[in-house]
Amino acid sequence: MRQIMLNEIDLTANLIWNDYERGQWYERRGLLKEALESYRAATSRSPDVERSTGQDTALIWLQYGKLSMRLRSFSNSESAYAHVVQSSNAYAQHALNQWAALLLTQGLSDPEIYKHLSGRISGLAASPEMIGCAMFYIGAYREAAECFRGCLDSLGPSGGIMYAKALIRLQQTSEALRLLEQLENCQVPSGSSNRNAWQQDLRHLQLLCRWKLAGNSQSTLTLTDPLELAKTAVSVGLIPEAEWLLSLNGIDAGYALICLLYNEGYITEAVSHIEMLGQLPIGDAGIYSEKLCVIAAEVLYDQGKYEEASSQFQQIRQAWPSCTAARFGEAACHLQSALLSLSRRLETSFSSPKLQQEIMEHIDNIVAALNLVDSSGWHTSWTPSQKRVDNKRKAPCAVLLN
16 A cells, blocks of 8 residues: 555656655655655756756755754754855855754754854854854854854844844843944845844834833833734743733733743743633634634644644634634644554554554554645744743654654
């Protein structure tokens, strides 16, 4: 059965003549080894082929590195990321971020990661600011601040905001405020799509710093949009401040707080607030009601309570028919339940090799289906820095390796 399925997949995949697109096709279906082979083949294409297909070799190397990391081929992953950084292209920062995340996955401490990257990129096309951004990405705020401090004169607008956020995380509020005031003179290109977001970040961080330095005195705080200010507060770890900002704005603001906490990786705090609700607002017309209910179902899913989660996703789907996360979540619950059932059967079928083979074929098919569902992005995902916020959080999905 599995061989027939693989043959059909191969026939379909072979209709895609571009190696990179074939790799993406395989990866979405959970055929990770086949995807890796396709990406590897794509990296060896000639420049003429690259120009004719419009594919960027750096992007292909990046995907190859990420998939190698997923398959725990760490040395190949690191080599791929180094290749992208060396190319000095639009994907260099992303590759350096993933490189730092790779070292974190391998168990290196923050100082060890900083030392390793600093040593490796000395001959590559990467700046100290880029290392600082990578360290910030994995939540190594002390090392990130050290990087940014060393290149303060050449620090760009984005790096400046990261530096300020790192200082706030390190409870160096006065220094953060001085930096933010200096950033007011920073020139952000008028045509930049991120200009408004950067200016809003700057204003909110200044407000929060001044408020905190004044002992959280309400008289020093001018509230224009408490929700957006609370969002910024959560992003820099100022949870009590965010809770206060939203405490006087009714039930819907309370729902918003739960969503903000969960999205930033504060899973334990979010769950605690959910438990205090008593009843979920399924079918409620509030802006954050649907997202809150999905979060509650995701938590059950991550706890392995697939039947409860499935029932909750079903209620969400019926209340909000357009909620795709509920549809995929419900499907994932059924697949995980089937996987558990088959795994239990496999443990009791040692006397029958034929039955074992049949069960393994079913398991392979379910794992492939789970990968396909997972590729929809239905479940909330977190950056390495957000994952470090709550170490008690279980992995959002089972390990899906081909």
